[in-house]
Amino acid sequence: MSHPAPNPSSVSRRQFLREGMRLAAMTGAGAFVGLSSGRTGAREHYVWQIDPTKCVYCGNCATACVLKPSAVKCVQAYEICGYCDLCTGYFVPEPNALNTGAENQVCPTAAIERKFIEDPYYEYNIIESRCIGCAKCVEGCTRFGNGSFYLQVRHDRCVNCNECSIARVCAGDAFRRVPASNPYFLKTSAH
Amino acid sequence: MRALFPRSLFPALMGLLAALAGAASEMRFPPPEFETDYTMPGITTPPPRSLAMEYVDTALLVTALGLAAWLVHRRRSRRGLVALSVFSLVYFGFIRTGCICPIGAPQNVALGMFDPGYTIPLTALAFFLVPLVFSLFWGRTFCAAVCPHGALQDLVLIKPVKVPLWIEQGLGIVPFIFLGLGIWLAATGTAFIICRYDAFIPLFRMNGSVFGLALGGIFLAAALFIGRPFCRFLCPYGALLRLGSIVSRKAVRITPDYCTQCRLCEHSCPFGAIREPVKLPVTPNALAPERRRLTWLILALPVLIAGGAWLGSKLSVAAAKMHPTVALAEQFLAGDKAPAPATALPTPETRALGRAAETAPELIAAASEVRRRLGIGGWWFGGWVGLVIGARLISLSLRPNRTDFEPDRGACYACGRCYLACPNERVRVGLITPAEAAALQAHAPVPRPDVKTS
Numbered sequence: 270m271s272h273p274a275p276n277p278s279s280v281s282r283r284q285f286l287r288e289g290m291r292l293a294a295m296t297g298a299g300a301f302v303g304l305s306s307g308r309t310g311a312r313e314h315y316v317w318q319i320d321p322t323k324c325v326y327c328g329n330c331a332t333a334c335v336l337k338p339s340a341v342k343c344v345q346a347y348e349i350c351g352y353c354d355l356c357t358g359y360f361v362p363e364p365n366a367l368n369t370g371a372e373n374q375v376c377p378t379a380a381i382e383r384k385f386i387e388d389p390y391y392e393y394n395i396i397e398s399r400c401i402g403c404a405k406c407v408e409g410c411t412r413f414g415n416g417s418f419y420l421q422v423r424h425d426r427c428v429n430c431n432e433c434s435i436a437r438v439c440a441g442d443a444f445r446r447v448p449a450s451n452p453y454f455l456k457t458s459a460h
Numbered sequence: 461m462r463a464l465f466p467r468s469l470f471p472a473l474m475g476l477l478a479a480l481a482g483a484a485s486e487m488r489f490p491p492p493e494f495e496t497d498y499t500m501p502g503i504t505t506p507p508p509r510s511l512a513m514e515y516v517d518t519a520l521l522v523t524a525l526g527l528a529a530w531l532v533h534r535r536r537s538r539r540g541l542v543a544l545s546v547f548s549l550v551y552f553g554f555i556r557t558g559c560i561c562p563i564g565a566p567q568n569v570a571l572g573m574f575d576p577g578y579t580i581p582l583t584a585l586a587f588f589l590v591p592l593v594f595s596l597f598w599g600r601t602f603c604a605a606v607c608p609h610g611a612l613q614d615l616v617l618i619k620p621v622k623v624p625l626w627i628e629q630g631l632g633i634v635p636f637i638f639l640g641l642g643i644w645l646a647a648t649g650t651a652f653i654i655c656r657y658d659a660f661i662p663l664f665r666m667n668g669s670v671f672g673l674a675l676g677g678i679f680l681a682a683a684l685f686i687g688r689p690f691c692r693f694l695c696p697y698g699a700l701l702r703l704g705s706i707v708s709r710k711a712v713r714i715t716p717d718y719c720t721q722c723r724l725c726e727h728s729c730p731f732g733a734i735r736e737p738v739k740l741p742v743t744p745n746a747l748a749p750e751r752r753r754l755t756w757l758i759l760a761l762p763v764l765i766a767g768g769a770w771l772g773s774k775l776s777v778a779a780a781k782m783h784p785t786v787a788l789a790e791q792f793l794a795g796d797k798a799p800a801p802a803t804a805l806p807t808p809e810t811r812a813l814g815r816a817a818e819t820a821p822e823l824i825a826a827a828s829e830v831r832r833r834l835g836i837g838g839w840w841f842g843g844w845v846g847l848v849i850g851a852r853l854i855s856l857s858l859r860p861n862r863t864d865f866e867p868d869r870g871a872c873y874a875c876g877r878c879y880l881a882c883p884n885e886r887v888r889v890g891l892i893t894p895a896e897a898a899a900l901q902a903h904a905p906v907p908r909p910d911v912k913t914s
């Protein structure tokens with residue numbers, strides 16, 4: 270055989286091989302779907318959330334998020350807030366005066382609104398557009414108050430990274446994937 | 461200084477806190493009973509992107525893939541593919557902003573397989589499998605016009621330079637290695653490095669770390685002159701699609717009619733995917749050295765795999781440092797000897813170490829379990845790298861059986877650029893007459909005598 274033309278037997282052999290491999294791949298994919306659908310039932314996707322009981326207020330939430338400013342914000346659990354006059358999440362230790370002067374506030378961006386309700390109670394609201402998620406107020410409130418300030422991933426902002434880049438540096442190992450239908454931790458008791 | 465208390469009190473306070481947490485959760489300041497009619501605001505819980513949207517995404521993915529397959533094989537229209545690419549870039553890229561995309565999905569699948577605490581969401585599974593199944597039938601239709609990463613690089617390509625084949629072949633194994641690394645680290649819950657080094661997601665979000673945006677910028681700048689650098693030299697999902705495409709039912713053809721080997725299409729592929737016909741040698745004996753080399757390579761394959769596996773197992777200690785738990789445990793065990801200065805303000809590290817001190821036994825147990833799993837995975841990963849290198853060497857010494865100018869099944873992104881470079885194709889679609897085609901071919905580069913066939 271000295272003819273340079275294609276060798277038909279080898280062409281069909283390759284074709285055969287290819288078909289066999291395709292079949293194997295399809296079978297593999299099918300088996301795989303069977304396996305994983307048997308194992309899951311995961312109709313839902315996951316989102317990232319912070320377990321407030323594990324957060325140690327390290328401050329990475331403000332800096333490590335892929336979004337600038339961070340998708341993590343402080344939230345206020347009003348039910349457990351003491352409405353304290355001297356809010357340890359709002360005021361720096363030993364403030365000059367219990368007023369809204371910036372030098373008295375813990376929050377670096379003045380994102381907390383202090384509103385008089387009735388003597389001696391004040392309501393504290395987070396102005397979310399200003400909050401950078403630095404956890405300074407969370408630390409003050411959780412250490413010395415009721416812990417009604419806590420950090421949460423806000424899902425209207427979060428782009429739901431496949432791997433949250435805060436999660437991998439979180440000092441408290443507080444991030445976890447939670448079902449998207451139940452995407453927040455609602456704090457109902459202190460700590 | 462806004463330290464809330466001296467650093468020296470830190471451990472004491474931590475202990476106090478732990479005690480408090482244990483002694484039920486009492487409020488330090490009982491919530492007030494309001495006398496005025498005050499209505500307490502509620503906490504807002506803005507929902508994440510809805511599940512319905514995820515299904516819309518999946519449906520759009522399937523539709524776009526079907527359309528791409530039709531445009532590649534039936535309609536054979538580069539213009540249609542460009543239009544679809546623009547759509548995919550806008551929707552899957554800038555609107556959906558990526559996650560979870562097929563490129564990262566192998567990691568979710570790996571994590572789901574090995575971590576009982578994580579189940580693969582249906583949509584992630586679909587994004588992983590559907591493009592692969594399409595590749596088994598119609599080649600890399602996902603890359604052609606559906607993948608936003610590919611579309612972005614494809615659309616910005618203005619002046620392609622030719623990458624020498626040996627670089628192409630050498631760097632071409634990187635995606636396979638990256639895939640193996642990604643799966644290894646994801647399956648052990650260590651990291652999702654494919655996502656971490658994704659070049660274009662920060663650009664789609666138009667937001668991100670300096671590193672991410674810079675990486676995107678570099679790849680984008682390179683993509684102006686090098687056709688699809690991310691696809692060719694990094695994309696791990698592309699590696700899977702390449703395998704699917706090699707055995708696909710339909711392969712991309714430059715012309716569906718007949719190739720007259722005028723060589724006019726030869727340089728039309730900016731990704732160097734077009735291969736020339738290969739002539740069989742005149743005497744079968746001339747094949748003997750090649751056969752011998754092939755035999756040696758096949759025999760060497762198990763050695764390569766074993767060697768790789770051994771090297772891989774050595775890597776696992778270094779890889780374990782990427783796992784936050786292991787990193788913290790190591791830092792904690794090292795820090796036992798040298799306690800941090802007591803006056804320093806708390807930093808993320810000291811806070812993490814504080815947690816480590818509280819939970820030391822569990823932490824260390826968890827860390828050594830991760831280490832163990834990474835160790836097992838290291839053998840597999842190393843073996844995979846050995847297999848990839850061996851398989852590439854073998855494929856290089858296989859003699860392809862090709863009589864026409866054809867795209868390489870694995871390397872072709874089905875972009876459709878080469879179609880109209882072929883005069884016979886232009887005749888087929890009625891752009892020119894056969895006479896004009898003949899004139900074109902007369903001016904074509906002279907065919908090498910050895911590929912001239914009957």
Ligand code: SF4
Pocket residue numbers: 317333334335336339340341422426427428429430432433434435436
């Ligand atoms: S998932 Fe991404 S966007 Fe959301 S909080 Fe984490 S890093 Fe930020």
Ligand code: SF4
Pocket residue numbers: 342343375376377378379380381395399400401402403404405406407
């Ligand atoms: S102190 Fe930090 S976390 Fe708290 S409201 Fe201000 S910016 Fe947000």
Ligand code: SF4
Pocket residue numbers: 319323324325326327328329330331403404420435438439440441442443444
């Ligand atoms: S990174 Fe973790 S520990 Fe640090 S502030 Fe955020 S949730 Fe809290």
Ligand code: SF4
Pocket residue numbers: 563602603604607608609610611688690691692695696697698699701
């Ligand atoms: S090779 Fe990867 S990045 Fe490129 S088009 Fe294909 S899937 Fe997308």
Ligand code: SF4
Pocket residue numbers: 712728729730731732733734867868871872873874875876877878879
């Ligand atoms: S369709 Fe043609 S030009 Fe496009 S990648 Fe494939 S061989 Fe290259």
